[in-house]
Amino acid sequence: MAVSANLLAAPVAAPLLIAALILLLARWGGRRLIRHQIALTALALCFNFAVALLIFQATAGQGERLVLQMGAWSAPYGITVYGDGLSATLLLLTALVALAVYPFAVATIDYHRARMGFHPLYLFLLMGVNGAFLSGDLFNLYVFFEVLLMASFVLLTIGAQPAQTNSGIRYVVLNLLASTVFLVAAGIAYGTLGTLNMAQIAERLPLASPAVRTLFAGLLLVGFGSKAAIFPLFFWLPASYHTPPPAVTALFGGLLTKVGVYTLFRSFTLFFPELLISWQPTLLTIAGATMLVGALGALAQPGIRRVLSFHIISHVGFMLMGLAVALSGNKLAIGFGLGAAVLYLCHHMIIKTALIMAGGAVELHMGSDRLASIGGLVTRHPFLAFLFFMAAISLAGVPPFSGFVSKLSLLQITLDTRHWLVSGVSIFASLLTMLNMMRLWRESFWGDYKRPSRVPTRILQSSLRQRLMLTPIAVLVLLSLGLGILGGPAFRLSMRVAQQALDRQAYIDAVSPAATFSTKPPSHFVPTTATVPTFLTENAADLARSPFVPSP
Amino acid sequence: MPELYLRLLNRILTPVLLLLAIYLLLRGHNLPGGGFIAGLMAAAAFQLQILSRGHDRVRSAIGPYLNSGIGLGLAVAICAGVVGLFEGTFFKGLWFKLNLPLLGYLELGTPVIFDLGVFLVVVSVATSFLLGLSRVSESAVIIGEGSVSPDLTDDPAFDPMETAGETSREVES
Numbered sequence: 001m002a003v004s005a006n007l008l009a010a011p012v013a014a015p016l017l018i019a020a021l022i023l024l025l026a027r028w029g030g031r032r033l034i035r036h037q038i039a040l041t042a043l044a045l046c047f048n049f050a051v052a053l054l055i056f057q058a059t060a061g062q063g064e065r066l067v068l069q070m071g072a073w074s075a076p077y078g079i080t081v082y083g084d085g086l087s088a089t090l091l092l093l094t095a096l097v098a099l100a101v102y103p104f105a106v107a108t109i110d111y112h113r114a115r116m117g118f119h120p121l122y123l124f125l126l127m128g129v130n131g132a133f134l135s136g137d138l139f140n141l142y143v144f145f146e147v148l149l150m151a152s153f154v155l156l157t158i159g160a161q162p163a164q165t166n167s168g169i170r171y172v173v174l175n176l177l178a179s180t181v182f183l184v185a186a187g188i189a190y191g192t193l194g195t196l197n198m199a200q201i202a203e204r205l206p207l208a209s210p211a212v213r214t215l216f217a218g219l220l221l222v223g224f225g226s227k228a229a230i231f232p233l234f235f236w237l238p239a240s241y242h243t244p245p246p247a248v249t250a251l252f253g254g255l256l257t258k259v260g261v262y263t264l265f266r267s268f269t270l271f272f273p274e275l276l277i278s279w280q281p282t283l284l285t286i287a288g289a290t291m292l293v294g295a296l297g298a299l300a301q302p303g304i305r306r307v308l309s310f311h312i313i314s315h316v317g318f319m320l321m322g323l324a325v326a327l328s329g330n331k332l333a334i335g336f337g338l339g340a341a342v343l344y345l346c347h348h349m350i351i352k353t354a355l356i357m358a359g360g361a362v363e364l365h366m367g368s369d370r371l372a373s374i375g376g377l378v379t380r381h382p383f384l385a386f387l388f389f390m391a392a393i394s395l396a397g398v399p400p401f402s403g404f405v406s407k408l409s410l411l412q413i414t415l416d417t418r419h420w421l422v423s424g425v426s427i428f429a430s431l432l433t434m435l436n437m438m439r440l441w442r443e444s445f446w447g448d449y450k451r452p453s454r455v456p457t458r459i460l461q462s463s464l465r466q467r468l469m470l471t472p473i474a475v476l477v478l479l480s481l482g483l484g485i486l487g488g489p490a491f492r493l494s495m496r497v498a499q500q501a502l503d504r505q506a507y508i509d510a511v512s513p514a515a516t517f518s519t520k521p522p523s524h525f526v527p528t529t530a531t532v533p534t535f536l537t538e539n540a541a542d543l544a545r546s547p548f549v550p551s552p
Numbered sequence: 553m554p555e556l557y558l559r560l561l562n563r564i565l566t567p568v569l570l571l572l573a574i575y576l577l578l579r580g581h582n583l584p585g586g587g588f589i590a591g592l593m594a595a596a597a598f599q600l601q602i603l604s605r606g607h608d609r610v611r612s613a614i615g616p617y618l619n620s621g622i623g624l625g626l627a628v629a630i631c632a633g634v635v636g637l638f639e640g641t642f643f644k645g646l647w648f649k650l651n652l653p654l655l656g657y658l659e660l661g662t663p664v665i666f667d668l669g670v671f672l673v674v675v676s677v678a679t680s681f682l683l684g685l686s687r688v689s690e691s692a693v694i695i696g697e698g699s700v701s702p703d704l705t706d707d708p709a710f711d712p713m714e715t716a717g718e719t720s721r722e723v724e725s
Contacts, residue, residue, distance in 0.1 A: 009633070009642040017630045023623025071636060071643040 005068040008081045010051045011091055011130035018044035019123035037119040038106055044123055045099045048130070052088070052095040060085035060497050065510040067136070075511050076197045080136030082511060085497035087133045089342060090262050093349045094133070096479075097254035098126050100472040104357050105247035107468035108364060113159050113245070121158070125151035125251070132259045136511060137197045138186040141263065142179065145227070149175050152256060156244050167240035174226065174236035182223030188216050199511035202270045202504055217275055220267050228260025230320060231289040234313045238297065241309035242369075246360020249305055253312055254353035261319050261345060265338065268323060269501045276327045283324035288425040290317030295432035304359040304369040304444065307436055308352070311395070314429055315348045321422060322410050326502065328417040337417075338498035340409035343491055347402040347483060351394045354476035358388040361469050362444050367453020371440065376449030385445040387473045392437035394480045397430050402480045405487035562604035569597035577671050578664070587667035591674025598679045607686035618680045625672030632666035 018040050026033045058064050063085070070079040083091070102122070109118050128148025135141040149172070157168035190196055192212045193204045205213060226233035237257065241249050268276055276283070294314025301307045322341025327334060361384055362377060363369040378385040394401035397408075407430060414423040483490050500506075573593040580586030602610050636644030647661035 006637060006642050013630050013633065013642070017627060020623045020626030020630065024620050024627055025623070068642060070641070071645060072639075072641040 005066045005081075005083075007051060007055055008066050008068045008083045008134055009070075011048055011055075011095075011134065012081075012127055014047050014051070015044050015123040015127040015130070019120040019127070022120045022123075023117075034111070034114045034119075037114070041119045041123060042102060045095070045102055045126070048126065049092075049095040049099050052091040055083055056085075056088040056092040059083055059088040059500075060493060063496065063500060065500075065506065067510050075136075076195050076200055079140060080197055080199070080511055081134050082136035082198070082507075083134055084500050084507070084510075086262070086265060086342065086501040089346065089494070089497055090133045090258065091130060093258075093346060094126070094129050094255055097251070097349055097353045098122070100353060100476055101247055101251045101254065101357065103468040103472050104250065104360070105245075107462075107465040108247050108360070109245060110159075116158050118155070118158060121151050121155050122251070125155060125255070127151075129255050129259055133262055136199070138189060138201070139196045142183055142186060145179055145182070145259070148256070148259065149179065152252060155248050155251075156240060159245070161243070164243045167243040171236050171240040174239075178223050178226035178233070181219055181226075185216055185219035185223060188212065188219065192216075197511070198266075198270060199508045203508050205271055213272060217267075217272050217279075220271070221264070224260050224263040224267065225286075226260070227257070228264055228316050228320075229257050229290075229313050230316060231286050231293055234290070234293075234316075237313060238301075238306060238309050241312075242303060242305040246305070246356065246363055249309070250353050250356040250360060253309065253356045254349050257312055257316055258345065258349060261316060264320070265323055265341070265501065269326070269338070270504050270507060273327055273502065273504065276324065280324050280328065283320060284419060284422045287317045287321035287324055288422045290314065290320060291429040292317075292425055295429040295436070298436045299432060302370055302372065304362060304371065304440055305356070307440055308356050308359055311433060311436065312352060314433065315344070315352070317429070318344050318407070318410060318426060319348070321414060321426060325413050325417050325419065326498070328413075330413065330416045332413060332416055333495070335495065335498045335502050337410075337413045338502065339491065339495035340406065340413055342494040342497050343402075344406040344410060346490070346494070347394075347406040347480065350476050350483070351391055351401075351403065351480045354473050354480070355388070355391040355395055357469070357473050357476075358384065358391055359440070361473070362388070364469075366444075366451050370452070371443035373452040374444050374450055375447040376445070378445040379449055383470060384473075385441075387470065387477055388445065389441055390477045391473070391480070392441055393434075394477070394484070396434035396437050398434075400481060400484050402483035402487070402490075405484050405491065409491060558600075558604040562600050566597045566600055569593055569600070573597070573671075577667060580667055581661075581663050587670030588674055590667075591671045592678060594671070594675045595678035595682065598675075599682050602682060602686050607683055607690070611683050614679065615683065618676045618683075621672050621676030625669045625674075625676065627669070628672065629666050629669030632662045632669060635662050635665075 022037050022040050026037055055066065059066060066083040068081040068083075069075060070081065072078070105118070105122065125148055128144050128146075128151055131144035132141060132148065135144055153168060153172045153175075156171055157164050186196060189201055192208055193201055195201060195204065205216070208216075222233065226236070229237045241252060244252075291314050294310050294312070294317060298307045298310035298314065301310060319341045322337045322344060325337035326341070328337065330336065333339075359369065361381075362374070365377060365381065365384075366374040368374060390401070394403045397403035397406075407426075411423055411426065414426065573590040576585035576593060577587060577590035578585075580590065598610065598614070633643040635646060636642055639646060645661050645663050647659060649659050
């Protein structure tokens with residue numbers, strides 16, 4: 001079935017339109033009106049999921065590339081919206097996470113926060129994340145980063161507890177710094193290459209001087225890397241994720257860092273694939289340090305959500321490791337590393353959301369998430385204990401679940417490319433993850449029943465709320481199990497996604513930016529330089545075999 | 553009671569500002585202007601009202617419509633994009649020409665509707681910021697003098713514990 005490229009506008013326009021309708025129709029206040037907001041938001045989430053499925057089927061399933069030139073203005077002048085397998089995978093997972101967290105949010109968000117506009121903000125965040133995945137030029141990427149930053153900032157601080165405000169300030173300051181670095185990179189791109197369209201940047205970047213390329217790549221690595229919470233730039237994440245309501249943490253943990261990871265994947269595969277080889281030691285060092293610091297940091301944390309938020313950092317390291325070996329010469333396949341990283345991303349988004357929701361359920365039952373003061377919940381809530389355990393071992397990488405397949409494939413590629421040290425670090429980090437997960441489970445479910453809070457919670461009394469909280473966790477755990485059992489087909493699909501993302505010439509052709517009308521090229525343009533990127537000559541033996549590298 | 557000159561200026565300037573806003577909104581497609589600037593201009597008119605009449609009167613007059621204004625503006629802007637689907641592409645501009653008796657030749661299209669949406673969003677957001685800022689500045693002055701502003705405690709969204717603590721800390725520092 002052919003899918004119109006106009007479908008790409010829907011994941012951005014639909015949440016925005018529904019959020020606007022909520023703002024238009026709902027005067028704040030009145031529990032009945034909150035119910036209307038919930039119905040509208042659920043409608044938008046379901047629609048978004050359906051659209052994401054259609055886009056995924058067309059791009060990742062059939063290998064199409066959807067390009068929407070807004071208002072039919074051609075590429076460098078108009079706004080390009082681009083969807084390929086990588087974007088569509090993330091769109092689908094985002095829609096899934098948003099849809100799964102929403103019942104949990106409805107069950108646990110208090111009336112005060114709902115009245116202050118929780119539901120439209122949820123949709124604004126979804127719109128920002130979707131837009132970042134679909135954006136075809138750097139400036140719109142920046143705009144959507146800001147949209148999701150603002151929406152997440154308000155979601156983080158809504159309710160105005162002192163701890164929330166404190167963490168919100170740190171979150172917004174560090175993220176704005178990262179955005180500024182990214183904006184400087186975009187400015188450099190515009191100043192030297194004369195364009196912000198990503199296809200055109202990819203086309204012209206090999207002609208730019210090496211200094212410009214290095215600076216551009218470095219700034220993008222810093223900007224996107226701090227959004228993704230890689231090693232020296234992750235401080236905003238553990239500072240902020242434990243303060244908002246658990247539903248908000250689950251949403252953030254599922255979505256926010258993944259935008260950074262996606263942009264890293266996209267920029268390294270599209271703009272400077274040659275740096276995946278020349279910068280490989282740096283990237284692998286960062287990846288190893290991120291894994292190790294995340295896992296070790298989690299070991300020292302006293303509360304469930306703090307442990308889980310450090311594990312997000314650790315897992316971003318795994319994805320970065322997959323990206324770093326994406327183009328290495330190996331006997332498996334070119335792009336194997338990126339395929340493994342994409343599979344890991346799917347696994348991570350599904351199971352991390354489930355685990356944070358399960359941890360949030362524990363916290364809401366106990367009134368606290370400090371491991372030292374809670375315990376024994378298994379006697380009261382055996383099903384929650386079961387789900388938490390399953391999600392925890394999936395995160396750690398135990399066989400029938402998706403964690404095993406994704407970690408195994410990543411390990412396979414790093415061992416195959418003889419990066420012994422980083423492979424060892426990743427195994428060590430996985431063992432630490434296992435240790436941490438068992439610690440979480442033992443402290444919160446095993447032992448004598450201890451409940452520090454005397455305040456009875458609404459959640460404990462309503463069976464509907466219980467079901468709304470537990471069903472999405474169960475669905476996500478089942479999905480993780482399915483992804484693990486169907487590991488082969490899932491991996492083939494993610495390999496296809498990775499190879500599509502690595503085929504940069506096809507990206508440029510699909511967007512087909514019109515030739516610039518400027519007759520005078522910028523002074524540093526050296527027409528005699530060969531247009532073949534240097535990485536083609538370095539690993540020519542490996543790359544010559546691959547079907548997706550353009551023949552020089 | 554505000555100064556005499558403010559009340560006089562208010563009467564003269566508010567209609568001028570609003571008319572200028574509409575003018576900027578309509579000429580904005582091909583000339584400098586547009587929804588954003590027109591929205592700021594209209595918000596300036598509301599700020600003049602706040603200064604001359606006091607923020608509580610302005611809030612009671614337009615406050616309840618601000619959220620709806622944001623929603624309406626966003627919805628109008630998106631719908632202007634959706635209309636483009638009839639010509640094949642999202643956000644494709646559709647134009648139609650009018651020959652009106654008084655205004656003369658007019659060229660209207662979906663970009664104007666989009667600008668109208670932007671105008672509504674900017675006016676509503678900027679005015680609600682201005683109203684919020686005027687409330688904060690007034691409460692800071694009053695708490696510094698040792699009493700609590702009556703209109704603050706009337707507001708259902710106002711939590712006396714939080715704001716009082718914050719503002720008094722600000723005043724001390």
